[in-house]
Amino acid sequence: MVDELLTSRLRLRRWTQKDRGRLAEVFAKPEVWRFPFGRGFSVEETQAFLAYRIAEQATGGWADWATELRDSGRLIGYIGLSVPHFLPEVMPTVEIGWRLDPLAWGRGLATEGARAALAHGFSSPDLHEVVSIYEPQNAASGRVMMRLGMRFDRDTVHPTRGLALRVYRLSRAEWESTVPDGDDVAR
Secondary structure (H helix, E strand, C coil): CCCEEECCCEEEECCCHHHHHHHHHHHCCCCCCHHHHCCCCCHHHHHHHHHHHHHHHHCCCCCEEEEEECCCCCEEEEEEEECCCCCHHHCCCCEEEEEECHHHCCCCHHHHHHHHHHHHHHCCCCCCEEEEEECCCCHHHHHHHHHCCCEEEEEEECCCCCCEEEEEEEEHHHHHHHCCCCCCCCC
């Protein structure tokens, strides 16, 4: 995992314990965790999330990045690549995902950051394909997946929560065919 990815408007970077307070503010908003929980996170849940992410990034494997607005340095959530252990039927694979403050919605930031994460991921010779998983009611996430050039793979059900899930896939070849020349995906 690289320490940092930059786009024109975002900085994707490693998590630190200093992120706890701002992340708790973002994650407390019910809209942020509407899918799949229908509520915001408690401070304890946010602390557990952060501890897991810090441990995950320390392994050197795939991990989501803390995501900030470059102009202000304000933490707005996360974007990145991780392993979707919760859905064994798609394994082995890597998932592209995001979760942002509602104040950042509707500005193309999830797409911009996901493009940077995908560019980084597909620069690894070991990554040949990614998935993205969402609840079909979360149409905004589905639209981001389509803008990224992902294709529908399957409808399924979360194995323990019973929630309907939709899986999209993107191969390295498909990714390379969708990235415009000169696209500012990461520097």
